[in-house]
Amino acid sequence: MNATYIYTAIALYFIVGTAVAIYAKRDMGRGVSDFFIANRTIGGFVAALTYSATTYSAFMLVGLAGLTYIGGVGAWGFELIYLSGLVLVAFFGPRFWLAGKKYGYITPSELLGDRYQSRALQAVTAVASIIFLIPYSAVQLIGIGTLMNGMSKGAIPFLVGLVIATFIAIVWAYMGGMRAVAWTDSLQALIMITVSTLSLLVVVYGAFGGFGGLFETLETKFPKWLTVPGPGFFNHKAFVALALPWFFFCLSNPQVSQRLFIPKSLGAMRTMVMGFLVFGFIYTFISIMWGLSARALIPGLKSGDLATPSLLALDIVPVGISLLVMVGITAAAISTINSIILTLSSMVSQDILKVSNPNIEESKLYSVGRIFVPLFAILAFLFATLKLGLIAVLSVASSAGLLVIVPSIIGAFFWKRGTAAGAITSIVTGGIVAFWFQFGGVKPLGWGPGVWSGIISASLYIVVSLLTTPPREKAEEFIGYVNGALKEKNAI
Amino acid sequence: MQGQLIGWAIWFFIIVLSAFTVPFYFLSNVPKVTGAFLYWGVFAIVAIISVGIITSKWRD
Numbered sequence: 296m297n298a299t300y301i302y303t304a305i306a307l308y309f310i311v312g313t314a315v316a317i318y319a320k321r322d323m324g325r326g327v328s329d330f331f332i333a334n335r336t337i338g339g340f341v342a343a344l345t346y347s348a349t350t351y352s353a354f355m356l357v358g359l360a361g362l363t364y365i366g367g368v369g370a371w372g373f374e375l376i377y378l379s380g381l382v383l384v385a386f387f388g389p390r391f392w393l394a395g396k397k398y399g400y401i402t403p404s405e406l407l408g409d410r411y412q413s414r415a416l417q418a419v420t421a422v423a424s425i426i427f428l429i430p431y432s433a434v435q436l437i438g439i440g441t442l443m444n445g446m447s448k449g450a451i452p453f454l455v456g457l458v459i460a461t462f463i464a465i466v467w468a469y470m471g472g473m474r475a476v477a478w479t480d481s482l483q484a485l486i487m488i489t490v491s492t493l494s495l496l497v498v499v500y501g502a503f504g505g506f507g508g509l510f511e512t513l514e515t516k517f518p519k520w521l522t523v524p525g526p527g528f529f530n531h532k533a534f535v536a537l538a539l540p541w542f543f544f545c546l547s548n549p550q551v552s553q554r555l556f557i558p559k560s561l562g563a564m565r566t567m568v569m570g571f572l573v574f575g576f577i578y579t580f581i582s583i584m585w586g587l588s589a590r591a592l593i594p595g596l597k598s599g600d601l602a603t604p605s606l607l608a609l610d611i612v613p614v615g616i617s618l619l620v621m622v623g624i625t626a627a628a629i630s631t632i633n634s635i636i637l638t639l640s641s642m643v644s645q646d647i648l649k650v651s652n653p654n655i656e657e658s659k660l661y662s663v664g665r666i667f668v669p670l671f672a673i674l675a676f677l678f679a680t681l682k683l684g685l686i687a688v689l690s691v692a693s694s695a696g697l698l699v700i701v702p703s704i705i706g707a708f709f710w711k712r713g714t715a716a717g718a719i720t721s722i723v724t725g726g727i728v729a730f731w732f733q734f735g736g737v738k739p740l741g742w743g744p745g746v747w748s749g750i751i752s753a754s755l756y757i758v759v760s761l762l763t764t765p766p767r768e769k770a771e772e773f774i775g776y777v778n779g780a781l782k783e784k785n786a787i
Numbered sequence: 788m789q790g791q792l793i794g795w796a797i798w799f800f801i802i803v804l805s806a807f808t809v810p811f812y813f814l815s816n817v818p819k820v821t822g823a824f825l826y827w828g829v830f831a832i833v834a835i836i837s838v839g840i841i842t843s844k845w846r847d
Contacts, residue, residue, distance in 0.1 A: 368824045371828075372810055375827050375830065378831055378834075379802075379803060379830070379831060379834040381834075384838075385795070385837075386796075514820065521819060521820060521822060522814065522823055523823055524815070535807060538807070542803070560847045562847045565842040569835075569842060572835045572838060576835065781788065784846050785845060787841060
């Protein structure tokens, strides 16, 4: 594809997004709550779209479609188990929201630090998030660089793609914090769902005459792709190790759980949850159909990662549609990156700076936190340019690595006996195990790091908590308040 | 509230467990769209409806 088309499409996307960001930040103050969580004033519709755009990255139309291409319908099961993890928000969403409002939490780590009365726990959780999420962001940038480079047949250098993506992510997040990110995410979510639906219809109706034709082709020519383990990729143990950490994604990943603080009311949170579930189901269906279509049309590819670029290069896909899909994938990646860097910056401000100096002025927290938006983006950019194997390992390990925070979150709301020592031990040891198993390819009893990091962190949290002294007074007060408020709001 | 919480937790545990097992142990020999593909789709819709029921009761 002509590089000029790509540059023009990206320029238009940037101009429209920037206009939205400027509109969104019109009422923004200079406080940390305002910058990082929009003062808890986001309406349900925007909250649903920012939640969707933050959660779904370039992985969907590239990685998940590729997994489907290789492993078949197991990818559909894996991704829907992840989507069903939102049942956890039905339990924890109101709890996060009520506690956040009452105690003024801005980050999920702040909630843990206060509940367990431990600044060390707060800092440890923030550092663990930074370690796993920067490489995850770097992989998103690499995805955009590779996509632009591949679609322009080398005319757009990989590095130029990285610079463009980093620049856009910085501008919107730095300019207007959560307000700008939430609104540009909404725009991007609409782009993602519209262009992917359009492109899928073009491919399925153009090549198979409709979904019936696609399913018939699969049943007759590729029946294994409709079963598990099917072609072999999704054997049961691999499936569990992959899906289990993702089931807890909505609690383990701070850029997502921080969004439980932002709705203006519980009604807005309801719209956010249900909106996301509908969006997620449709977007997952599209990504899976995309991968299955690639399998039926171009079965000889050497790697699943080639499925989407190869499908876009087919004659049945008009150039305009390919271009739109590229913008949609770019939007998916950028909306994830800017949410991550904003969340990590809020963690530096609230969980590291404020913890090390509790008397620090809010204006300083705001300024320093804001400066970290470009710094984290540049760090992700530098990681992406290095293309180290370690980055890929950390990125893949991120879901298993962040899973270790979940036992402490569950305990914070349901177990008064939980302690900071138990939480810190489980997070640090579980995180090291996740990285070690991923890096070393260690699979005791055939189970991957996603299973072991969860088991080890949960066991350590319970055992160490039982051996140490809990913050009884705070636990009573915190859980007592949350339970009382839940009753008032008729939430379970 | 406590009873409802436990009831819903058990319900979700059962349906999520089924999503991890049924397609592997009961549908691995059904190479049709009406096999694992349909099962997981129905599972997700049931989960979405269940979350819808819980959240519909929330009061502002």
